[in-house]
Amino acid sequence: MTDTPKSHGRLSIAASLIPRDLMGPTPQLQGAWQARIITLFPDAFPGVLGESLTGKALQEGLWGLEAIDLRQFGEGKHRNVDDTPTGGGAGMVLRPDVVAKALTEASRGTPQDRSRWPLIYLSPRGKPFDQATARRWSTTQGITLLCGRFEGVDQRVLDAFDIEEVSLGDFVLTGGEIAAQAMLDATVRLLPGVLGNQASTEEESFSEGLLEHPQYTRPAEWQGRPVPDVLLSGHHGKIAAWRQAQSEALTQARRPDLWAAHQARLADKR
Numbered sequence: 348m349t350d351t352p353k354s355h356g357r358l359s360i361a362a363s364l365i366p367r368d369l370m371g372p373t374p375q376l377q378g379a380w381q382a383r384i385i386t387l388f389p390d391a392f393p394g395v396l397g398e399s400l401t402g403k404a405l406q407e408g409l410w411g412l413e414a415i416d417l418r419q420f421g422e423g424k425h426r427n428v429d430d431t432p433t434g435g436g437a438g439m440v441l442r443p444d445v446v447a448k449a450l451t452e453a454s455r456g457t458p459q460d461r462s463r464w465p466l467i468y469l470s471p472r473g474k475p476f477d478q479a480t481a482r483r484w485s486t487t488q489g490i491t492l493l494c495g496r497f498e499g500v501d502q503r504v505l506d507a508f509d510i511e512e513v514s515l516g517d518f519v520l521t522g523g524e525i526a527a528q529a530m531l532d533a534t535v536r537l538l539p540g541v542l543g544n545q546a547s548t549e550e551e552s553f554s555e556g557l558l559e560h561p562q563y564t565r566p567a568e569w570q571g572r573p574v575p576d577v578l579l580s581g582h583h584g585k586i587a588a589w590r591q592a593q594s595e596a597l598t599q600a601r602r603p604d605l606w607a608a609h610q611a612r613l614a615d616k617r
């Protein structure tokens with residue numbers, strides 16, 4: 348370790364990746380969905396989001412990503428961002444004053460209305476992330492995600508900024524970065540134009556509250572295992588009915604919670 352601060356300042360991924368001819372202020376790019384991520388590890392972005400369809404969409408300016416380095420708001424020569432937990436205990440806690448400066452920087456130019464620009468702290472204590480959350484986020488103008496590290500963030504800054512806590516699941520990660528990338532992936536793929544085939548997001552798991560049916564491709568027979576006959580029949584009605592039945596059976600067997608919610612929705616409609 349050296350004393351040189353490893354600060355990169357603001358790392359705006361979109362700007363450097365957009366080819367010259369796409370950098371003009373086209374209406375599409377101006378209104379493009381934006382993610383701002385506050386993190387001690389800005390180099391971790393775009394990470395896997397820079398690959399495949401999300402990466403192509405990022406390069407094309409269909410969405411933008413700005414990683415804001417928390418370290419640059421740190422205190423003193425060493426740009427300290429954390430301190431020991433008040434009251435004792437293991438680990439370190441991110442300081443409220445340092446986090447507040449980063450949140451203020453991240454809020455510049457964003458709408459006050461949180462339904463148009465959610466402010467999220469990735470946290471195992473948060474509301475579990477799900478497909479409905481991804482859908483809601485994909486209809487906003489953008490989002491700010493705060494990635495914690497160590498034991499987490501001082502509660503006072505979470506209260507002061509009225510931050511919503513969202514969890515990737517019932518397990519503990521070492522930091523919020525992987526959770527942020529997972530949630531961004533689920534959200535960005537729902538933005539118009541990101542997936543080649545828009546219909547595929549309507550048919551897949553969770554869109555009707557059910558798990559997806561099994562998928563098959565060629566060869567028609569592999570290691571003595573044929574694909575189900577009905578899929579080769581060319582009869583679209585029968586194929587749709589088979590897939591629906593498979594979805595229902597899988598959901599019932601694997602996810603009684605989703606199945607119960609699905610049944611309740613059907614009952615409501617009747």
Ligand code: SAH
Nearest residue numbers: 469470471495499514515519520522523526
């Ligand atoms: N002491 C905390 C865990 C801290 S883990 C507790 O028990 O609740 C360090 C950081 O990783 C957190 O601040 C959070 O930003 C991130 N993190 C860990 N697990 C996560 C999860 N399941 N979902 C989202 N973020 C998580």
